Structure formats: structure tokens, C-alpha cells
Amino acid sequence: MRILGYMARAGGLLLLAALVFMPRWFEPLLRPLTENGAPAIYNQGSLLDLTLAHLGLVAVASIASAILALTLGIFVTRPSGAEFLPLSRTIVNIGQVFPPVAVLAIAVPLVGFGTTPTLIALILYGLLPIFENTITGLREVNPTVIEAARGMGLSARQRFMDVELPLALPVILAGLRLSIVINMGTATIGSTVAAKGLGEVIIAGLQSSNTAFILQGGLIVALLAVLIYDAFGLLERAVARRAGTVDA
């Protein structure tokens, strides 16, 4: 089973690399999907540039989401912040309930076209999984362990940094992973407001009824999402092993 997993990962990576670096290879496959002699391979820019821009957009948004959600999640699980839990939860939920397209529609008149409105939409959309998992992860730490830490004379800060956070980390990472993967797909809509990314390929295909373009853009985004999801899964398991929550 493990061998199969490695082969699938290697296959996915190779396919992704080929799609980004050697798009010409796929011309014979994509040709039948085009009509009236339209180009089968995206020709309005470098796929590599778009992929990097896309990844950059998601990375910046996810880091910002993570910082916001972690800070908020940690704050509301401290005794001093407990009363802000319902309020924070409501705010974060609104971020999730509001469709990113609607956020773009509101943000563009305020901040203009480009990367900024897309980042706002992605950050808001990515908050919830990290926030909720931070709370769950911290709450699930065995109270006996925290009691022992107090009894040994660890200060509140030492208890948090040395015990609570490392033990909650696998659950927090699971939230981060979910958030990144959601944003991988959601970032494509940024192209509607002129943010550089793989959405351009898909939108170009939609505008010219070119299924080959749509497939190309979609495949790259999907492969990126699957591979990142998988890589984070491996990281989580490694962290969980270190946290002693699963057997080595």
C-alpha cells in the first residue's frame, strides 16, 4: 500500500510538472476539445508564471488567515478571553458564510481591482477551519496533563508553549491544511477582478468557449490542491507521532 502511495504521489508531481513546464506535450490530447482551429494550449502567458502567482496568492492569504485565526483561537481559549468566544465565532462564521464572490463585489469598489480584493476574500474565507481547529485542539488537551504541568510549577506561558500548543498542533495543522486547499480552488475567482493566477486560464477558456483551456487550468489547480493536501497530511502525521498521540 505504501509503495502505491509513493507511486501515486510521484505520478501526480510528474504530471503537474509536465502540465506547467511542457504544456506542448498535451496538444494531441487537448486538440479534439477545441473548435474552429482555436489554440489547444494556453498562449496568453506563461503557465509557470501564473502557477507561481497563484501559489503566492494562496500562501500570503493562508499565512494571514493562520496568524489571525491562531491569535483569535488562542485568545478565546485563555480564561481572560473566554467571554469573547461567541463574538469571535460569529465574526469568523460570517467570513465563511459570505461567498468569496460577494466579498469581491463589495471589496473592488473600496480597494480597486487586482490582488488586494482577492486577498481579502481568501483571508476571510480561510479563517474558519483554522480558528475552529485551534479551539478544538487546545480544548482536547488532556486536563490531567495540564494539571500535572501546573503541579510541576510550569508558568502559564510555559504550560502553553511547552505542553498545550505542541499537543494541539496536529489538530491545528489539519485546519490549516483544509484552509489552504479551499483557498487553492477559491483563488481562481480572483482572476475575475484581475488578480494574477491560474483562474486566468479557466476564464480565458470560458470566454472563448475553449474547453481545452478550462481543462488545462482546472487540472493544474486540482493537482496542486491534491498534492498540497497530501503533503500536509504527511506533516500532520509526523507531528502527531512526536506529540505521542499515535504510535510511531
Add this chain to the structure above:
Amino acid sequence: MIEIEHVSRRFGTTLAVDDVSLTLERGTITAVVGTSGSGKSTLLRMINRLIEPSSGAIRIAGQDTASLSGEELRRGIGYVIQGHGLFPHWTVARNIATVPVLLKWEKARIDRRVSELLELLQLDATVYANKYPHQLSGGQQQRVGVARALAAEPAVLLMDEPFGALDPIIRSQAQADLLALQRRLGVTVVLVTHDMEEALHLAGHIAVMDGGKLLQFASPAELLARPKHGFVERLIGTSDRPFRLLSLRSVADAVEPGDAEGRPVPDTTTLHDALADLLWRQATSLPVMSADGAIRGRITMAAILARAGAPAVSSPPE
């Protein structure tokens, strides 16, 4: 020495601990016994100030515990809880090193102390030092918990139901280990338990609590002989009293000169176990041997039975 003076703790409107005063001698084991909600754990946790007393004072070796910060105080007091509370993401060695690391000991000194403790608790350092808690059995986890509590050589060891999560066979082994360890280190142990049997077996003094009040503070023999009327009496269970009394004394106390037939009993056996042996073998007397194997006399049924009654001086005035 731990002096607890007029200590109370109020939670909201309820008084969890109500004006308790106790003096625990240095190097002894004291058991605090009571049902759940009796305030026994609260009393224990006030000694290391995991719970702050609402009123009263606690002094350890003459020093008021309120004169230190809670964290400083707790780093100087061993603490063992039910279900061990080991840090699951740290190895056994790192767990044991918790307090020495907090106290910023040098690495070489910490390493030395960790191996010393592993040896003391009969855990092979080469096998266990780098294991994680979930890879150990319940009994081993409990021992690592004790090792962690003893790491910084505290003079006081607080134990809150330390054997509660262990199955009976491992529990009696763990109790025997604790007794041996305490004798060796001379540490002052305060142990909270709901199990009177455990208290009688381990402790030199027993404090019985109910509803936040200290009902009686006495040695096991005294407690058995003269339990306070009511709750303490019920907790002791009057029907088992003679047998419990016999459990407190060893054959060495009742040995008499003379010969007897049969396999000898060691003089360290409790009178309770010797009685069981006599009954099982349907004998009226058995030879007694000392630790070196020499026969030093005999133990008779009559001698045991004579020690199973209420002490003459302390027979309750009926």
C-alpha cells in the same frame, strides 16, 4: 514538617475545607481519607497552592508557603496525580527532567539524576529513557510519574489518588514500592485516597475528612481501636476491624519461644497473613524464621487472637 493552621477554602457559598489544623511530622507518610467531596483533594492542593487557601496558613519546614510564588513553591514539592499526567509528547527522560529543567540545572546533572531515578524505580534506562509514555504499561507510567515528582529532590511529596488507575495486582506492588522508596529517601509524603485499606497499609498517620471537616487524625492502630463515633466508624467498617488490626503488626511482635511443626513463616509476615496461614494449614502453631533463615521461635493461634481485640487501655466506654 508541614503545619496546617486553621485552613479553610470557600468555593462560592460552599466551604470545601472548613478550619482544618494538622501537623505532619517530617519523614512520615500521612494519608488523608474521605469520600469524594470531603475536601481531601482541596486540602492537598492547598499545600502546593494549586488552590489558594481562603484563610489560614500552611508552613513547610517553618516557612510560610505564601511567602513564595506559587510556581517557585511547586517546583520544590513533588506532585503525583491519578492517571499520572505524563507529557505525551516528551520521552520518559524528558518527563522526569521537567522540574530540573525549570530549575535550570546543568545538563550533565540532569542526565545523572534521570538515570539515578530510573534505576531507583527499577526501569532500565537503556530501554525506557527514550520511550514515550504511551509505549509504557500502566504500572510503568505510574513509576515514571513518581520519578518525575522526585526529580528535584523535594522534601515533600504530595500524591492525589496515585494508585487509583492501577489494577489490583499492580497497585499492591506500587504501594510496596512507595513504602520502600519513602523509607529510603525519608521524604514527607501526603497521600490522598478514598481507600481506607490503602491508608491503613501505607500511612503512619491518617486524617479522616468529611464535609470539609477534619474528623480524626490518628495512627492506624489508634484509628482502629478508637474510631470517632459515626462517619469514621463506618469508614473503618467494624466487622473487619480485628483483621485490619492484625494487618498492622508483624509476626515479630507475637513470636514466643518454643518449637512447632511445619514450614516456617518469615517474621516480617503480618499477623493477618500468619493467621490465614494457620487457618489454611489447620495448625495451632508454626515455626518463625528471621530474615537470615534462622528459626527464632513459634507463632501460635492464641498469640495472634490475643492481639486481635480492642487494646485494653483504649476499650470504648460503652
